[in-house]
Amino acid sequence: MLFLFLFFFCPTVSAVAIPDVTVEDGVFRAGSGWRIDIEGLRVGFLSGSPEEIGIQHGLLMTEDPEALREKMLAKQPFAHPENLGERIAGFFLNNYARFQFYPAFLRHTPQEYISEMRGFVLGASGGVDEDIFDVMMGNAAQDLEIAACSAFAAWGKATVDGELYFGRNLDHGGMLDLASYQHLAIYVPEKGYRFAVHNYPAFVGTMSGMNEHGLVITSNYSMARSGEITVNGLPYMFMLRNVLQNAATIEEALEIIKKTPRTIGLTLLLADGKNPEAVVVEITANRMQVRTQEDYIFAANRYLHPEMKKYQASGWLSSALREKRFQELITEEFWGQIDVSVSRDIMRDRFPPEGYNQENFGQSINHEVNMASMVMVPSRGEFWVGAVDDSEIPFAADTHFVGIDVRAIWDTGEPPREPIGILPATPREGYEGYWFKAREASLHFGQGKNEKALEILKEVLSVYPRAEMPLLLAGRALIREGKIEEGIKYLEDFAALEKHSEPFHQMEGYFWLAVIYDQVGERERAIEFYRKSLQVQIEDMYAVEGGYRYFAEQGIETPLSLTPEGRVYIP
Amino acid sequence: MKYLLLMIIFFSLVCLNPQEVEASENQKIEEILVLGLTRTEEKIVLNQLPFSEGDVWDEEYRKWTLRRLILLDIFAYDPLRVIVEPLDSGNYGVVVRAADPAFLYKDPVEFLIMNTINLFYRQVNLSLYNPLGTGNNFFLTGIWGAKRYIKSGVTGPLGAGKASFSGQLFDHDLQFYRDTGGELSLDYRNWISPALRLTGGLDYRTGELDGEKQVLFFPRGELLYDSNYTGEIRGGLGLPIAGDGTFFRLQGRVVGKLGSLIGVARGGIIIGDGAPLNYYFPLGGFGRLPLRGQPLTLVQNYVTATVEYHWQAGGFIPILFADGGWYSPGGNEGVLNIGLGLATETPLGVIRGDLGWNPILGTTGFNIGLGHSY
Numbered sequence: 001m002l003f004l005f006l007f008f009f010c011p012t013v014s015a016v017a018i019p020d021v022t023v024e025d026g027v028f029r030a031g032s033g034w035r036i037d038i039e040g041l042r043v044g045f046l047s048g049s050p051e052e053i054g055i056q057h058g059l060l061m062t063e064d065p066e067a068l069r070e071k072m073l074a075k076q077p078f079a080h081p082e083n084l085g086e087r088i089a090g091f092f093l094n095n096y097a098r099f100q101f102y103p104a105f106l107r108h109t110p111q112e113y114i115s116e117m118r119g120f121v122l123g124a125s126g127g128v129d130e131d132i133f134d135v136m137m138g139n140a141a142q143d144l145e146i147a148a149c150s151a152f153a154a155w156g157k158a159t160v161d162g163e164l165y166f167g168r169n170l171d172h173g174g175m176l177d178l179a180s181y182q183h184l185a186i187y188v189p190e191k192g193y194r195f196a197v198h199n200y201p202a203f204v205g206t207m208s209g210m211n212e213h214g215l216v217i218t219s220n221y222s223m224a225r226s227g228e229i230t231v232n233g234l235p236y237m238f239m240l241r242n243v244l245q246n247a248a249t250i251e252e253a254l255e256i257i258k259k260t261p262r263t264i265g266l267t268l269l270l271a272d273g274k275n276p277e278a279v280v281v282e283i284t285a286n287r288m289q290v291r292t293q294e295d296y297i298f299a300a301n302r303y304l305h306p307e308m309k310k311y312q313a314s315g316w317l318s319s320a321l322r323e324k325r326f327q328e329l330i331t332e333e334f335w336g337q338i339d340v341s342v343s344r345d346i347m348r349d350r351f352p353p354e355g356y357n358q359e360n361f362g363q364s365i366n367h368e369v370n371m372a373s374m375v376m377v378p379s380r381g382e383f384w385v386g387a388v389d390d391s392e393i394p395f396a397a398d399t400h401f402v403g404i405d406v407r408a409i410w411d412t413g414e415p416p417r418e419p420i421g422i423l424p425a426t427p428r429e430g431y432e433g434y435w436f437k438a439r440e441a442s443l444h445f446g447q448g449k450n451e452k453a454l455e456i457l458k459e460v461l462s463v464y465p466r467a468e469m470p471l472l473l474a475g476r477a478l479i480r481e482g483k484i485e486e487g488i489k490y491l492e493d494f495a496a497l498e499k500h501s502e503p504f505h506q507m508e509g510y511f512w513l514a515v516i517y518d519q520v521g522e523r524e525r526a527i528e529f530y531r532k533s534l535q536v537q538i539e540d541m542y543a544v545e546g547g548y549r550y551f552a553e554q555g556i557e558t559p560l561s562l563t564p565e566g567r568v569y570i571p
Numbered sequence: 572m573k574y575l576l577l578m579i580i581f582f583s584l585v586c587l588n589p590q591e592v593e594a595s596e597n598q599k600i601e602e603i604l605v606l607g608l609t610r611t612e613e614k615i616v617l618n619q620l621p622f623s624e625g626d627v628w629d630e631e632y633r634k635w636t637l638r639r640l641i642l643l644d645i646f647a648y649d650p651l652r653v654i655v656e657p658l659d660s661g662n663y664g665v666v667v668r669a670a671d672p673a674f675l676y677k678d679p680v681e682f683l684i685m686n687t688i689n690l691f692y693r694q695v696n697l698s699l700y701n702p703l704g705t706g707n708n709f710f711l712t713g714i715w716g717a718k719r720y721i722k723s724g725v726t727g728p729l730g731a732g733k734a735s736f737s738g739q740l741f742d743h744d745l746q747f748y749r750d751t752g753g754e755l756s757l758d759y760r761n762w763i764s765p766a767l768r769l770t771g772g773l774d775y776r777t778g779e780l781d782g783e784k785q786v787l788f789f790p791r792g793e794l795l796y797d798s799n800y801t802g803e804i805r806g807g808l809g810l811p812i813a814g815d816g817t818f819f820r821l822q823g824r825v826v827g828k829l830g831s832l833i834g835v836a837r838g839g840i841i842i843g844d845g846a847p848l849n850y851y852f853p854l855g856g857f858g859r860l861p862l863r864g865q866p867l868t869l870v871q872n873y874v875t876a877t878v879e880y881h882w883q884a885g886g887f888i889p890i891l892f893a894d895g896g897w898y899s900p901g902g903n904e905g906v907l908n909i910g911l912g913l914a915t916e917t918p919l920g921v922i923r924g925d926l927g928w929n930p931i932l933g934t935t936g937f938n939i940g941l942g943h944s945y
Contacts, residue, residue, distance in 0.1 A: 099679040104647070107609040107671060230650040232670040233607060261607035261670065286606070286654040286668050307657060 018127040021059050027415050028060055030123070035060040035183075036415040039422060040387035041402040045409060047188035050112045054119020054204070061183055062201035065124035068181065072138050072202070075174060101231050102133055105140045108234040108261055112191070113241070116204045124202075139205050140235035143263040146315075147172035148367050149207070149220040150322050151269040152298035152346060154330055155276035159338040164276040166376040167343040168208050168218045168269070169397055170198070173369035173446070179394035182372055184385055186409045192245035196383055196406040198374050205237025206244070212410055213248040214273030214378035220299050223313040224265025228284035233261040240268075250279060257281055258288055265313070267299040273378025282308040298326035302540055316504050318363060320540040325349050325364050340384055340403070343375040344423050348397040350435055351501060359431065360468040360501040361438040361460065366397045368442055373397035381407025382420060393443055395436065398426035434460050438470050450477040461490075468494065468501060472509050479512060480566030488516050495529070507536040511548045511555075515568055518559040530555040600626050601662035607670045610704040611645060615728050616667055619643070628655060628663045635765035640669060642733050642760060642768075644708060644726065645701040647672040672700050684919060688941075710737075718743050724756075732761025741778070747869050748848040750785065752778010766798040780847055785814040789850075800827035809843070809850060816845020822852065833943075835877040837896075839870075846871065854898055857938040862894045863927030864908035865934045873898035879912075879943075888914040892925070906931065914943065 019031040028035045033056025035044040044061050046053045062068050073079060076094070081087040106114065117132040117139070148171035155164035178200055186196045197209035208218040217240050239260045247253035250272050257268065262285045271278035280291040280299045289305040291297070300319035303309050329349060334342050351364035373386040373396040384403040388394040401423035404416060428436050441456035457474040460467055471494035478487035491513040500506035514529030530552045551560060554570050561571045603624055605616045619639040622632045633653045640646060647670040654666040676682035677700070689696055693716040699709040707727035714720050724737025735758045742751045758772040770793040777786045791807030804823040811817065822839030837860060839852045851869040855862045860875065875896030881888050890912035897905050910927035924939040 096679065099673075103673050104670065108607075227652070230670075232647050232649055258604070259606070261668070285650060286652055286666055287656055289656070 018055060018122060019059070030056050030059040032056070032413070033060055034415055038404070038416065038419050039400070039402045040389065041385050041404070041419075042183035043404055043409075043415070044183055044185045045188070045413065045415065046185055047413065049190045050115035051119040051122075053187065053189060054116035054121075055123035056119075057116070057185070057201070057204075058120040058123020058125070060123075061185070062124070062181065065201070068178075068201055069124075069134060071177065072141075073134065075141070097137060098133060101140070101144075102136060104232045105136055105235055108232075109136070109238055110242070113204050113238055120202060120204065135202050135204070136235075138202050139237055140231075142205075142207070142237055143231065143233075143235050145174055146223065146317075147174065147221050148301050148317050148369060149218070150298070150300040150319075150326075150365055150367070151218045151220060152296065152326050152330065152343075153216070153269060153271040153278035154296040154338045154343075155271075155278070156295040158295040158330060158335060160336065160342075161339070162276065163377060163379045164214075164271055164273045164278065165338050165340065165343045166210075166216050166218075166269070166271050166273075166278075166378065167347040168374050168376070169347050169365065169367060169370050170207060170372035170374075171367040171369045172371055175200075176369060176371050176394060176443075179371040179388045179396060180390040182385070182388060184383055184404055184406075186406050187245075188410060188413065189245060193248065194410040195244040196410075197241070197244065198372060198383075198385055203237060205235060205239075205241045207237060207240065208372075208374060209240065209244045210273075210376050210378050210381075210383060210406070211244045211247075212381075212407070215244065215247055215249070215253060216269075216271040216273065216278075216376050216378050217243050217253065218269050220267045220269070221301050221317070222265040222267045222282065222303055223301070223315045223317070224284040225311050225313045228286060228311045229264045230285045231263060233263040233285060236263055236266060243270075249275075250277065254279075254281065254290065257283065262286070262288075265303075265311070267301070267303065269297070269299045271378065273376075273380075276379070280304070284308075284311050287311060296330045298323065298330070300326075314541065316538065316541045318367070318502065318504065318540070321351070321502055322365050322367075325351060329365075340375050340377060340382070340401075340421075341423055344373070344384070344386075344397075344401055347373050347375070348426065350432070359464045359466070361435055361464070362469045362501055362505065363439075368439060370394065370396045373399075373401075375401065381405060381410070384421075384423065393440055395426075395439070398432075398436070400425040431464075434463060434467075438467065438473075442469065442473060445473050445477055448480075450480045453477050454481070466493070466497060468497060469505065471497075472505055472512075475509070475516075476512055476566075479516060479562065482564065482566070484516055484519050488513070488520070491516065495532075503536050503538045504541065507533045507538060507548055510536065511552055514552070514555055515560050515562065518555065519562060523559060526559065527556055598628050598657070599662045600624055600628050600665055601658055601660060602664040603667070604664065605667045605669070607650065607668050609671045611669070611671055611701055611706060612704055615643075615645075615706040616640065616669060618728060619731055620667070621731070622665070628665070631765045635762060636667065638762045638765065638768070639731060640667075642762065643706060643728055644733075645672075645706055646670060648677055674699055674702055676700075681919060717745060729759060730761070732759055734759045743849075746867070747851075748781050750778055750780040750849050752776065752785070754778075766796055768795040768797065769793070770795070780814065780849055783814055785847060785849075786812040787814065788812070800825065802826075809846065811845070815847045816843060818843030818846035818850065820846070820850055831881050833877075833879040833881065835879075836874075837876070838874045839872065841871045854902075856936055857925065857927075857940070861927075862896070862906060862908045862929075863892070863910050863925055863936050863938070864894070864929035865906065865927075865932055865936065868898075868901060870898040870902070871900065873902075881914075886915055888916075888921075890914060890923075890925070892927075894927070910936075 021030045032047045033045055046056045081090050117135045118130050121129050121132055151168040153166045156162055159165055181200050185199050188194050193211045195209055195211035197206035199206050210216045243253045243256050247256055250270055253270050262283055265284045268281040270281055278297050280297055282289050282303045282305045289307045291305045300322040301317040302319040303312050329346050349365040371394050375384040382403055383406045384401045386396045386399040387402050388396045388399050403420040405420045426432055437456050438460050441453040444453040454477045457470045460470045471490050475487045475491035491509055494509045495513055510529045510533035514526045517526035533552045551568055560568050605613050621635045636653045650668045652668045656664045658664050694714045697711045707725055709725050712722045720739050720741035722739035726735040737756050740753045754774055754776045756774045760770045762768045772791050774789040788810040789807050793805040796802040802825045806821045809818040819842040825836045827834050854860045854868055854870045854873055855865050856867040877894045879890055879892040881890050892910050894908040908927050908929050910925055912925040914921050914923035920941055927936045
């Protein structure tokens with residue numbers, strides 16, 4: 001027994017040389033890797049063995065790895081404990097992750113990626129550290145939290161030249177402050193195909209990428225039922241990386257996905273630029289179905305395949321509205337005209353006021369937590385990325401897009417001096433200017449900065465008094481601030497709008513109005529709005545056991561109360 | 572009191588329900604995919620499957636497969652699933668999803684808590700889960716105190732079942748006897764249908780019982796039916812080489828539920844005058860044969876019945892229970908124990924406390940433990 005224990009628990013150690021980083025003409029070099037910043041977009045080239053790639057990644061792709069590490073660790077629950085209870089909970093969770101999640105992820109991860117992670121830690125720490133725990137958990141963090149994202153592919157009759165164009169938004173509220181760390185990494189690995197990914201430092205896996213055979217894959221969350229998810233599998237970003245590195249066709253990619261021990265619910269948009277076609281692969285940890293369509297296809301955050309709908313968990317991520325917009329934009333507004341610029345416009349869509357008798361200022365494909373936006377043309381090896389800066393709010397899809405010819409980099413291994421093009425940022429004026437303000441307010445509201453949010457919302461409403469989302473947010477912010485009477489006014493205006501662009505927000509507005517009427521003792525009005533909120537049909541909400549609907553049902557029975565912070569409770 | 576005892580037995584049997592079987596559809600299994608193994612050889616899982624490619628899918632296969640895989644005890648708790656998906660061809664693809672656990676534990680919190688509890692009961696249990704990928708677990712158990720023993724062994728797949736081999740050295744200094752020595756055991760266990768499990772085994776025991784030499788073979792068998800109700804019958808034949816005479820030991824148990832009522836009927840008999848004390852049935856207290864209001868005793872024959880009534884009160888499950896029965900020697904007139912329990916669900920399973928009372932003897936018993944007592 002003792003022999004067996006020793007056999008299995010002895011670590012392996014190897015010595016690796018860390019190359020020096022040199023700089024010339026703005027190009028940072030380490031070994032065979034390099035990094036350059038082009039028009040606000042960081043582009044890196046990583047090549048060699050897994051460990052060499054990892055070291056180049058660690059040395060080149062972030063100037064201050066310790067600051068990045070702190071930022072990533074700060075996302076852990078109870079990273080900053082305020083009391084003994086949180087300290088104990090933090091200790092428990094951290095150790096549970098180390099002794100249960102981490103070994104499970106490690107068991108499923110190919111040695112190549114483990115070596116690359118180790119290389120990253122060696123590079124980033126200057127050869128001092130090689131413990132990959134934090135890096136593995138960073139890569140796997142995407143399997144432990146919920147985000148959004150959406151993507152489309154169009155080809156054949158839908159596009160201007162029949163080539164395949166691929167638009168993709170990465171939407172992740174929990175990672176917004178990492179948005180400015182983004183880079184485009186071009187890989188020439190020792191084994192497998194050459195590929196390029198949009199990524200963040202320390203990520204060995206990826207969420208978006210393209211390879212030398214014109215294969216593109218991106219991931220979008222789709223909440224799957226509890227029996228359909230597990231942490232005992234391969235973190236999904238590694239699966240996408242594996243596809244890019246080892247699949248030349250959609251069929252080969254599907255085979256890899258099928259044979260991967262998966263973890264969570266996703267809708268993967270998988271496209272082939274050389275024989276233009278694309279499919280959406282709808283998966284849970286155990287199930288997989290493929291959705292096909294002619295000339296175009298899109299994916300948001302819910303299953304559309306009839307077989308997979310059965311495994312959709314309840315919740316709302318505004319998928320229906322984004323799907324509707326993809327359909328309208330691709331088939332009605334831009335049919336036959338889709339190119340790079342139009343693809344960017346589709347990902348930038350803010351659901352403009354046409355067809356609605358008030359400005360909604362809400363979110364559409366251009367999602368509230370959009371942190372990266374990109375367009376790929378795999379047949380030409382073009383990778384266009386929105387160049388976000390370190391602003392508090394990335395507004396990624398509205399930034400200027402930088403086009404990079406990754407095929408040239410695969411072939412030469414040398415940094416480009418110029419981008420293949422720049423698509424301009426959205427001008428911050430007119431309706432768009434106020435839309436930016438409304439989104440800023442929405443994020444402040446989400447962070448609990450009510451006064452700041454209200455100041456901006458009132459400015460927007462002074463110009464657009466029937467603006468849907470600002471009315472709702474202002475009403476809710478005022479409730480949080482305890483200004484009930486003033487809140488009623490905004491929410492009544494919201495409820496009186498002839499049309500609401502997003503049923504979920506309509507339900508929210510009615511619900512909060514009902515809660516306010518309960519606070520001022522107008523019970524009949526309160527019940528009227530609880531009932532109204534329950535009557536709103538929300539296509540992409542599925543069964544909801546808790547949340548607004550539960551409270552609305554309770555509110556009909558008994559008046560609901562508010563905490564001083566504006567949280568609703570059943571007295 | 573006889574009528575009361577008969578009522579308990581009646582209700583314990585009323586709780587038994589007939590099994591319902593889901594209808595199967597006529598789609599064929601076109602493809603079998605084993606997903607998630609990192610050190611277990613795929614053939615170990617494939618050997619457990621009661622179906623092959625080309626068979627018509629039967630919904631019962633799912634339960635049957637899972638029972639066989641769980642029996643091996645080599646996989647992590649999550650995910651362990653059998654998924655059936657329609658393929659474009661109209662047939663089915665079957666995905667068997669399993670994952671290997673860490674070498675020493677399936678869940679670190681469970682490991683920590685269970686080993687802490689074990690230490691409290693002067694016991695250490697360690698398992699090495701399938702370190703070689705061959706499906707073999709190695710285990711070591713040590714207990715000290717009045718019932719001292721050290722036991723070690725190996726389990727592993729054999730065909731569609733599980734075989735185990737273990738050896739132990741013991742020194743039991745108990746209330747009713749003292750036995751010392753060693754025992755070698757061989758076991759084979761297999762789910763021969765989705766609800767029926769068959770076990771065969773052979774023990775070889777050598778040592779001393781109250782100072783007398785005891786050497787015997789004990790071939791044994793067990794049949795377990797587990798569906799909407801549980802029925803179990805176990806028999807063993809004592810074949811002494813030295814010491815007492817030949818004996819036959821048989822016992823059975825039936826457990827059923829009807830809403831909030833749970834009924835358990837048990838019986839056991841030892842045939843043969845030469846049965847040694849360490850093969851008698853320990854009855855009473857909170858052991859495997861509970862009479863929860865009276866102290867432990869050793870018996871040769873018994874029939875008992877238990878009825879429990881559970882209901883939900885917030886996060887707790889209050890319980891009323893009654894244990895009754897006859898046994899010999901010592902309980903020919905019949906006994907009745909009644910009591911109250913309180914249970915709660917935790918991530919580790921049910922934690923339950925019971926207070927039992929024998930109104931005739933005036934004795935009581937109290938116990939806190941994991942799981943229910945039936």
